[in-house]
Amino acid sequence: MDSRVTVINHPLIQHKLTIMRDINTGSKDFRELLEEISMLMCYEVTRSFQLEDVEIETPVCKTVAKTLTGKKVGIVPILRAGLGMVDGMLKLIPAAKVGHIGLYRDPETLKPVEYYCKLPSDINEREMIVTDPMLATGGSAADAIQLLKNKGAKNIKLMCLIAAPEGIKAVLEAHPDIEIYVAHVDEYLNDHGYIVPGLGDAGDRIFGTK
Ligand code: PRP
Ligand code: URA
Numbered sequence: 001m002d003s004r005v006t007v008i009n010h011p012l013i014q015h016k017l018t019i020m021r022d023i024n025t026g027s028k029d030f031r032e033l034l035e036e037i038s039m040l041m042c043y044e045v046t047r048s049f050q051l052e053d054v055e056i057e058t059p060v061c062k063t064v065a066k067t068l069t070g071k072k073v074g075i076v077p078i079l080r081a082g083l084g085m086v087d088g089m090l091k092l093i094p095a096a097k098v099g100h101i102g103l104y105r106d107p108e109t110l111k112p113v114e115y116y117c118k119l120p121s122d123i124n125e126r127e128m129i130v131t132d133p134m135l136a137t138g139g140s141a142a143d144a145i146q147l148l149k150n151k152g153a154k155n156i157k158l159m160c161l162i163a164a165p166e167g168i169k170a171v172l173e174a175h176p177d178i179e180i181y182v183a184h185v186d187e188y189l190n191d192h193g194y195i196v197p198g199l200g201d202a203g204d205r206i207f208g209t210k
Helices: 011-021 027-045 081-092 139-150 165-174 202-207
Strands: 005-007 051-057 062-068 072-079 100-105 112-118 126-131 155-163 179-185
Touching (some): 011 027, 011 155, 011 179, 027 081, 027 155, 027 202, 072 081, 072 139, 100 139, 112 139, 139 155, 139 165, 155 165, 165 179
Parallel strands (some): 072 126, 126 155, 155 179
Antiparallel strands (some): 051 062, 100 112
16 A cells, blocks of 8 residues: 555444444434544544643643644535544544535536635645545545645645545545545445445435435
Protein backbone atom coordinates (compact mmCIF):
# COMPACT_ATOMS: atom_id res chain seq x y z
CA MET A 1 0.00 0.00 0.00
CA ASP A 2 1.15 3.55 -0.80
CA SER A 3 2.77 5.21 2.25
CA ARG A 4 0.31 8.13 1.90
CA VAL A 5 -2.55 5.76 2.73
CA THR A 6 -3.22 4.63 6.30
CA VAL A 7 -5.65 1.76 6.77
CA ILE A 8 -6.89 1.89 10.35
CA ASN A 9 -7.64 -1.77 10.86
CA HIS A 10 -8.32 -1.68 14.60
CA PRO A 11 -10.58 -4.60 15.66
CA LEU A 12 -13.27 -2.29 17.08
CA ILE A 13 -13.44 -0.38 13.81
CA GLN A 14 -13.59 -3.53 11.69
CA HIS A 15 -16.31 -5.04 13.89
CA LYS A 16 -18.46 -1.92 13.72
CA LEU A 17 -17.89 -1.59 9.98
CA THR A 18 -19.17 -5.12 9.42
CA ILE A 19 -22.44 -4.21 11.16
CA MET A 20 -22.71 -1.07 9.02
CA ARG A 21 -22.27 -3.07 5.82
CA ASP A 22 -25.12 -5.44 6.74
CA ILE A 23 -28.24 -4.68 4.69
CA ASN A 24 -30.37 -5.36 7.79
CA THR A 25 -28.79 -2.54 9.82
CA GLY A 26 -31.18 0.42 10.02
CA SER A 27 -30.40 4.14 9.87
CA LYS A 28 -30.27 4.72 13.64
CA ASP A 29 -27.62 2.07 14.22
CA PHE A 30 -25.82 3.01 11.00
CA ARG A 31 -25.50 6.65 12.13
CA GLU A 32 -24.36 5.71 15.63
CA LEU A 33 -21.75 3.28 14.32
CA LEU A 34 -20.44 5.84 11.83
CA GLU A 35 -20.07 8.37 14.64
CA GLU A 36 -18.23 5.85 16.82
CA ILE A 37 -15.89 4.79 14.01
CA SER A 38 -15.21 8.42 13.14
CA MET A 39 -14.16 9.07 16.72
CA LEU A 40 -11.83 6.07 16.67
CA MET A 41 -10.38 7.09 13.29
CA CYS A 42 -9.89 10.67 14.49
CA TYR A 43 -7.51 9.34 17.14
CA GLU A 44 -5.24 8.05 14.35
CA VAL A 45 -5.72 10.95 11.93
CA THR A 46 -4.50 13.36 14.61
CA ARG A 47 -1.50 11.27 15.62
CA SER A 48 0.97 13.67 13.95
CA PHE A 49 -0.33 16.73 15.82
CA GLN A 50 2.53 18.55 17.54
CA LEU A 51 2.90 18.94 21.29
CA GLU A 52 4.70 21.58 23.33
CA ASP A 53 5.66 21.94 26.97
CA VAL A 54 3.51 23.91 29.34
CA GLU A 55 4.11 24.72 33.01
CA ILE A 56 1.22 23.76 35.26
CA GLU A 57 0.63 23.16 38.93
CA THR A 58 -0.99 19.91 40.03
CA PRO A 59 -2.45 19.58 43.55
CA VAL A 60 0.95 18.04 44.44
CA CYS A 61 3.61 20.22 42.77
CA LYS A 62 4.63 22.36 39.82
CA THR A 63 5.49 20.40 36.68
CA VAL A 64 6.00 20.64 32.95
CA ALA A 65 3.49 18.70 30.88
CA LYS A 66 2.47 18.35 27.23
CA THR A 67 -0.20 20.32 25.42
CA LEU A 68 -1.20 20.58 21.76
CA THR A 69 0.62 23.44 20.01
CA GLY A 70 -2.68 25.08 19.31
CA LYS A 71 -2.61 24.43 15.58
CA LYS A 72 -6.13 25.04 14.42
CA VAL A 73 -8.25 22.34 12.81
CA GLY A 74 -10.97 22.52 10.17
CA ILE A 75 -13.31 19.63 9.44
CA VAL A 76 -14.95 19.64 6.01
CA PRO A 77 -17.67 17.05 5.36
CA ILE A 78 -18.65 16.44 1.74
CA LEU A 79 -22.45 16.68 1.81
CA ARG A 80 -24.44 14.74 2.52
CA ALA A 81 -22.77 11.57 3.73
CA GLY A 82 -19.65 13.26 5.11
CA LEU A 83 -21.86 14.90 7.75
CA GLY A 84 -22.16 11.53 9.47
CA MET A 85 -18.48 11.67 10.42
CA VAL A 86 -18.44 15.17 11.92
CA ASP A 87 -19.92 14.67 15.39
CA GLY A 88 -17.51 11.86 16.27
CA MET A 89 -14.59 14.09 15.34
CA LEU A 90 -15.96 17.09 17.21
CA LYS A 91 -16.17 14.97 20.37
CA LEU A 92 -12.35 14.73 20.26
CA ILE A 93 -11.55 18.12 18.66
CA PRO A 94 -14.33 20.34 20.03
CA ALA A 95 -12.61 23.59 19.00
CA ALA A 96 -12.45 22.61 15.33
CA LYS A 97 -14.31 24.79 12.85
CA VAL A 98 -16.60 23.01 10.38
CA GLY A 99 -16.89 23.93 6.70
CA HIS A 100 -19.27 22.30 4.24
CA ILE A 101 -18.83 21.33 0.62
CA GLY A 102 -21.94 20.15 -1.23
CA LEU A 103 -21.27 17.74 -4.08
CA TYR A 104 -23.53 15.16 -5.60
CA ARG A 105 -22.50 12.52 -8.07
CA ASP A 106 -24.34 12.69 -11.37
CA PRO A 107 -25.82 9.17 -11.74
CA GLU A 108 -25.11 9.10 -15.50
CA THR A 109 -21.60 10.53 -15.72
CA LEU A 110 -20.55 9.72 -12.11
CA LYS A 111 -18.91 13.17 -12.12
CA PRO A 112 -19.34 15.36 -9.03
CA VAL A 113 -21.52 18.48 -9.28
CA GLU A 114 -20.91 21.29 -6.76
CA TYR A 115 -23.97 22.90 -5.16
CA TYR A 116 -22.70 24.40 -1.89
CA CYS A 117 -19.51 25.67 -0.29
CA LYS A 118 -19.10 27.46 3.03
CA LEU A 119 -15.70 27.38 4.70
CA PRO A 120 -13.97 29.02 7.68
CA SER A 121 -12.18 32.19 6.57
CA ASP A 122 -8.74 31.14 7.80
CA ILE A 123 -8.38 27.70 6.18
CA ASN A 124 -4.83 28.62 5.12
CA GLU A 125 -3.83 28.44 8.82
CA ARG A 126 -5.75 25.28 9.61
CA GLU A 127 -5.10 21.59 9.43
CA MET A 128 -8.02 20.62 7.19
CA ILE A 129 -9.64 17.18 7.42
CA VAL A 130 -12.09 16.29 4.63
CA THR A 131 -14.61 13.62 5.61
CA ASP A 132 -16.67 11.35 3.38
CA PRO A 133 -17.56 7.72 4.18
CA MET A 134 -17.22 6.57 0.55
CA LEU A 135 -14.23 7.04 -1.77
CA ALA A 136 -15.48 5.44 -5.00
CA THR A 137 -14.18 6.91 -8.29
CA GLY A 138 -12.46 9.58 -6.19
CA GLY A 139 -14.05 12.39 -8.20
CA SER A 140 -15.90 13.98 -5.27
CA ALA A 141 -12.92 13.89 -2.90
CA ALA A 142 -10.49 15.16 -5.55
CA ASP A 143 -12.81 18.08 -6.39
CA ALA A 144 -13.38 18.94 -2.72
CA ILE A 145 -9.64 18.96 -2.07
CA GLN A 146 -9.06 21.15 -5.15
CA LEU A 147 -11.71 23.56 -3.91
CA LEU A 148 -9.95 23.81 -0.54
CA LYS A 149 -6.59 24.39 -2.24
CA ASN A 150 -8.12 27.09 -4.46
CA LYS A 151 -9.32 28.84 -1.29
CA GLY A 152 -5.86 28.68 0.28
CA ALA A 153 -5.72 25.47 2.31
CA LYS A 154 -2.17 24.13 2.57
CA ASN A 155 -2.51 21.18 4.87
CA ILE A 156 -5.24 18.69 3.93
CA LYS A 157 -6.02 15.13 5.02
CA LEU A 158 -8.82 12.93 3.68
CA MET A 159 -10.69 10.60 6.03
CA CYS A 160 -13.00 7.95 4.53
CA LEU A 161 -14.65 4.83 5.85
CA ILE A 162 -14.41 2.62 2.75
CA ALA A 163 -12.30 3.22 -0.35
CA ALA A 164 -12.12 1.53 -3.72
CA PRO A 165 -8.58 1.10 -5.07
CA GLU A 166 -9.66 3.21 -8.08
CA GLY A 167 -10.61 6.12 -5.80
CA ILE A 168 -7.35 6.07 -3.87
CA LYS A 169 -5.38 6.08 -7.12
CA ALA A 170 -7.41 8.96 -8.59
CA VAL A 171 -7.07 11.16 -5.49
CA LEU A 172 -3.33 10.55 -5.13
CA GLU A 173 -2.77 11.25 -8.82
CA ALA A 174 -4.69 14.54 -8.57
CA HIS A 175 -3.22 15.46 -5.18
CA PRO A 176 0.13 13.75 -4.50
CA ASP A 177 0.56 15.84 -1.31
CA ILE A 178 -2.52 14.40 0.44
CA GLU A 179 -2.66 11.75 3.17
CA ILE A 180 -5.64 9.40 3.07
CA TYR A 181 -7.04 7.56 6.10
CA VAL A 182 -9.49 4.71 5.56
CA ALA A 183 -11.01 1.95 7.68
CA HIS A 184 -11.03 -0.51 4.78
CA VAL A 185 -9.97 -0.78 1.14
CA ASP A 186 -12.61 -2.81 -0.70
CA GLU A 187 -12.31 -4.86 -3.90
CA TYR A 188 -13.50 -2.80 -6.87
CA LEU A 189 -16.15 -0.49 -8.35
CA ASN A 190 -19.11 -2.02 -10.17
CA ASP A 191 -20.58 -0.70 -13.45
CA HIS A 192 -22.71 1.82 -11.52
CA GLY A 193 -19.71 3.20 -9.65
CA TYR A 194 -20.66 1.47 -6.39
CA ILE A 195 -17.98 0.06 -4.14
CA VAL A 196 -18.01 -3.76 -3.91
CA PRO A 197 -18.77 -5.17 -1.39
CA GLY A 198 -19.23 -1.68 0.11
CA LEU A 199 -22.31 -0.76 2.11
CA GLY A 200 -24.60 0.72 -0.55
CA ASP A 201 -25.41 4.42 -0.72
CA ALA A 202 -23.98 5.94 2.44
CA GLY A 203 -26.11 9.11 2.30
CA ASP A 204 -29.32 7.14 1.91
CA ARG A 205 -28.40 4.78 4.74
CA ILE A 206 -27.51 7.65 7.10
CA PHE A 207 -30.60 9.71 6.39
CA GLY A 208 -33.09 6.94 5.63
CA THR A 209 -33.85 8.21 2.14
CA LYS A 210 -34.70 6.19 -0.97
C1 PRP B 1 -21.43 9.67 -2.42
C2 PRP B 1 -20.37 9.63 -1.34
C3 PRP B 1 -19.26 10.45 -1.95
C4 PRP B 1 -19.37 10.09 -3.40
C5 PRP B 1 -18.30 9.09 -3.70
O1 PRP B 1 -22.13 10.84 -2.39
O2 PRP B 1 -20.81 10.12 -0.11
O3 PRP B 1 -19.42 11.86 -1.77
O4 PRP B 1 -20.67 9.52 -3.61
O5 PRP B 1 -18.26 8.84 -5.06
P1 PRP B 1 -17.02 9.25 -5.98
O6 PRP B 1 -15.78 8.88 -5.24
O7 PRP B 1 -17.24 8.39 -7.20
O8 PRP B 1 -17.13 10.71 -6.28
P2 PRP B 1 -23.40 11.11 -3.32
O9 PRP B 1 -22.99 11.81 -4.56
O10 PRP B 1 -24.20 9.86 -3.47
O11 PRP B 1 -24.21 12.20 -2.49
P3 PRP B 1 -24.90 12.10 -1.05
O12 PRP B 1 -23.81 12.04 -0.03
O13 PRP B 1 -25.67 13.37 -0.99
O14 PRP B 1 -25.78 10.87 -1.03
N1 URA C 1 -21.31 6.46 -3.01
C1 URA C 1 -21.87 5.67 -2.09
O1 URA C 1 -22.60 6.13 -1.21
N2 URA C 1 -21.61 4.34 -2.16
C2 URA C 1 -20.83 3.81 -3.10
O2 URA C 1 -20.63 2.58 -3.09
C3 URA C 1 -20.26 4.66 -4.06
C4 URA C 1 -20.51 5.98 -4.00
